[in-house]
Amino acid sequence: MDKPFVAKLRRIDPYVPGEQPQSDTIIKLNANENPYPPAPGVQNVLRTFDAARLARYPDANGRALKSALAARFGLRPTQVFLGNGSDDVLALAFQSFFCSDLPIVYPDITYSFYPVWCDLFRIPYRTLPLDDDFCIDLRDYDAPNGGVIVPNPNAPTGRGLTLDALDDLLRHNTDCVVIIDEAYVDFGGQSAVPLLETYENLLIVQTMSKSRSLAGLRVGYALGSETLIDTLEAVKNSYNSYTMDTLTLAAAEAAVRDEDYFQQICRRVIATRERTAEALRALGFVVSPSQSNFLFVTHPRKDAPAIFAYLREQGIFVRYFKLPRIDTYLRITIGTDEQMDRLLDALRSYL
Amino acid sequence: MDKPFVAKLRRIDPYVPGEQPQSDTIIKLNANENPYPPAPGVQNVLRTFDAARLARYPDANGRALKSALAARFGLRPTQVFLGNGSDDVLALAFQSFFCSDLPIVYPDITYSFYPVWCDLFRIPYRTLPLDDDFCIDLRDYDAPNGGVIVPNPNAPTGRGLTLDALDDLLRHNTDCVVIIDEAYVDFGGQSAVPLLETYENLLIVQTMSKSRSLAGLRVGYALGSETLIDTLEAVKNSYNSYTMDTLTLAAAEAAVRDEDYFQQICRRVIATRERTAEALRALGFVVSPSQSNFLFVTHPRKDAPAIFAYLREQGIFVRYFKLPRIDTYLRITIGTDEQMDRLLDALRSYL
Numbered sequence A, B: 001m002d003k004p005f006v007a008k009l010r011r012i013d014p015y016v017p018g019e020q021p022q023s024d025t026i027i028k029l030n031a032n033e034n035p036y037p038p039a040p041g042v043q044n045v046l047r048t049f050d051a052a053r054l055a056r057y058p059d060a061n062g063r064a065l066k067s068a069l070a071a072r073f074g075l076r077p078t079q080v081f082l083g084n085g086s087d088d089v090l091a092l093a094f095q096s097f098f099c100s101d102l103p104i105v106y107p108d109i110t111y112s113f114y115p116v117w118c119d120l121f122r123i124p125y126r127t128l129p130l131d132d133d134f135c136i137d138l139r140d141y142d143a144p145n146g147g148v149i150v151p152n153p154n155a156p157t158g159r160g161l162t163l164d165a166l167d168d169l170l171r172h173n174t175d176c177v178v179i180i181d182e183a184y185v186d187f188g189g190q191s192a193v194p195l196l197e198t199y200e201n202l203l204i205v206q207t208m209s210k211s212r213s214l215a216g217l218r219v220g221y222a223l224g225s226e227t228l229i230d231t232l233e234a235v236k237n238s239y240n241s242y243t244m245d246t247l248t249l250a251a252a253e254a255a256v257r258d259e260d261y262f263q264q265i266c267r268r269v270i271a272t273r274e275r276t277a278e279a280l281r282a283l284g285f286v287v288s289p290s291q292s293n294f295l296f297v298t299h300p301r302k303d304a305p306a307i308f309a310y311l312r313e314q315g316i317f318v319r320y321f322k323l324p325r326i327d328t329y330l331r332i333t334i335g336t337d338e339q340m341d342r343l344l345d346a347l348r349s350y351l
Helices: A004-008 A042-050 A050-054 A064-071 A087-099 A113-120 A163-171 A193-197 A225-238 A246-257 A259-282 A304-313 A337-350 B004-008 B040-048 B051-055 B062-071 B085-098 B113-122 B163-171 B191-198 B226-239 B246-257 B259-282 B303-314 B339-348
Strands: A078-084 A104-107 A125-128 A147-151 A178-181 A202-207 A219-223 A294-298 A330-335 B079-081 B104-107 B125-128 B147-151 B178-181 B202-207 B220-225 B294-298 B329-333
Touching: A042 A246, A042 B040, A042 B051, A050 A246, A050 B040, A064 A078, A064 A219, A064 A246, A064 B202, A078 A087, A078 A225, A087 A113, A087 A178, A087 B226, A113 A125, A113 B163, A113 B226, A125 B125, A125 B303, A163 A178, A163 A193, A178 B246, A193 A202, A193 A219, A219 A225, A225 B085, A225 B113, A259 A337, A304 A330, A304 A337, A337 B125, A337 B147, A337 B303, B040 B246, B051 B246, B062 B079, B062 B220, B062 B246, B079 B085, B079 B226, B085 B113, B085 B202, B085 B220, B113 B125, B147 B220, B163 B191, B191 B202, B191 B220, B220 B226, B259 B294, B303 B329, B303 B339
Parallel strands: A104 A125, A104 A147, A147 A178, A178 A202, B104 B125, B104 B147, B147 B178, B178 B202
Antiparallel strands: A078 A219, A202 A219, A294 A330, B079 B220, B202 B220, B294 B329
16 A cells, blocks of 8 residues: 555656667657757857856846847847746746636647646647648637647648738737747748737747757747746746756857858758658658658558658667557658668668 | 736746846855866866767756766665756655645745745645744644655754754654755755665755856756655656756766765865854854854844945845844855955954
C-alpha cells in the first residue's frame, strides 16, 4: 500500500519526450532541428565570455536581447517576452490568457503539447478538424470561444496560412486572446507580425530552436501588445524571475544580430526542401505542401510504420505519429543536401 | 473601458525582482552572490564548446550532470532532479507535492517566494512564528498539515538547524512531503542528505547560485526518493521537456566535479563572514549567528533604513526588508575581504 504522503502528490500522466539518439553516425531527421550551425557570432560569444560574470544573477529583464528582437521586428522592447524555449513561453501564455470558462479552440491535428497544457492548467478546449488536405477552415473559428491557438505553419503538416487568412481569423476573434505559434514561420511562411499594429489581443510566439539553430540553448519569445506582454511578465515573475541565463542571453543576441547568416541558412533549407519534395513525389510519395523545415509525406502503396522501421535500421531517424488521421504519414526534417540524398537512396532501395 | 479580451487574462500582482545595479564600481552585497568566480573548469567548457552542438536539442534528462551530482552526494542519478535555478525546482515542487486541502506550514520569516507560489497554485498555507532569536520551535510543526517547507539555514536570518533537529522534524511529519531548502547550506550548515535513506517523503533543494558561483547560469536541483523525483519529472515534462540547455549542463557538471575548488571558496566565505561578524559586533551591531553567506544585523541605536541609504550613497548595496519583525535589520552578503573592509570603513564613518 502507498504511504500516506503519496496521496498528497500531484497525479499526472508522464509526457515522454521524443527519442534523441546521441550517436554521430545517425542521420537525425526526427526533431526538426537545423542541420547548420548557429551564426558565427554565437561561437565568438562562448570563446570570449568571462566565466566570472556567471557568479552574478542575470539581467532578469533580458534588456539587450529584447532590444535586438524589437529592432529585428520593428517593435518596442516592451512588446517582447523571453522564455526558456517556446514551450516555456506557450505554457505561460496558456496559463496567462486562457482563463475563461469557454473552451479554447485549435486544430485537431497540431502540436501535441496543446492538450497537455490544457489538462495541466485545467483549461477547457475543443479541437476543430482540418479538412482532408490538412487545411484550416477559418469559418470554424467564428463562434465565441475562450481563446484561439493556431500554429502557422501547422505541425506536423507543414501547411501555412496567408496573412489575409490570419487577418480574417483575428477580425472574427477580438474578444479573446489569439496565439499564433510561428515556430516554423521562417522557412517560407507568412508571419502575423504586421497585424500586431491592429490587434491588441494577438500574441505571436517564435523560437530560436529551428531557424536560428539554437535548439540546444532554449530560447523562445513572444511578441504582442504591452497588455499581453505585461501579463506574461507578471505570471513569469511569480514563478521565477531569472529564467534566462547570462550566457544564453548573450549568445541569442549574437544570433539575432546576424540577419545575413539567418537569411542564408533559411534559403538553403527551403531549397533542399523543394528539391527533396520533388524527388519524393518522383518516388510515388504524396507530399503535403510545406512552408516549414520538414515534409509530411505518405505513400499510397507502402505502410508508413514499415518505412519508418526500415529507415531506422539504416540509421536514418524520421518521425511517425500513431495518431488518428495521420498514422499513414511520416514527418521528415530537412537536413543537409547530403543527408537528404542518403534518405532518398535508402527510400529507393526500399521501394 | 477595458476591451473584452482583457477579462480573460490572468489577474496577478506582479512580483518585482530585487535591484541589480550593473555598474562595476558598486560593491554588491545585496543578492547573496558569491564574490569568487566559478571553478576554472567552467571557463574551460565555454572556451572549448563547439557552438554547432547547439543546433541539436539538449539531453532532456541531463544524464551527465545528474550522474555528477549523484556521485557527489552518494545517491543514484534517479534521485536527482534538475531545474532552471532552485526557484524553478521549488515552484515545481510546490505544484507537485502540496496538493492537500490541509495548509502547508513554514516559518513566518523566510524566503519571500513561498507565499507567492502558494497564491499562484492556490495552496492553503499557515506560517509558524520564529522565536525572538529567529529560531524554529520544532514542536509547532507536530500538527497534521499539507506539507512542510523549511529553509536550512533560514533566509534572511542565516540561522541553521542541526541534523538531529531535522530528524525530529521528519519523524513528526511522515504523512506529507517535507522540503528542506538548502540554498545556503554549504557555508557551514548541516545538510539533510543523510536522512534521505530513512525518509521517502523528504525533498532537499539546493542551488548552484551561491556556493558554486553560478547565479548567472540558473541551475538548481532536488535530491529525494524516486517516488518524489518521478513526480517532479512528470510535472516538469508536462510543461517543457527541455528546461536545461546543453551549455549550462556542461558548465554545471564542470563545477560539480571540482570539489577542491568548491571547498576552498566556501572556506574563504566562512572565514570572511566570521571576521566581519566580529568587527560588526565591535561596532555595536547585534549579529545573528549565521551559517550562510550573509549576515543579518541590527544596531540598537541606529536606524536600519538610514544605514541602508548611507551605504547606498557610498556605492555599497545591502538588503533591507520593510517587513514585520525584521524592519530594524539589514542583510549583508559576504563579499571578498577587501569589500568587507570597505563596508566596515563606511560603517565606522557613519557611526
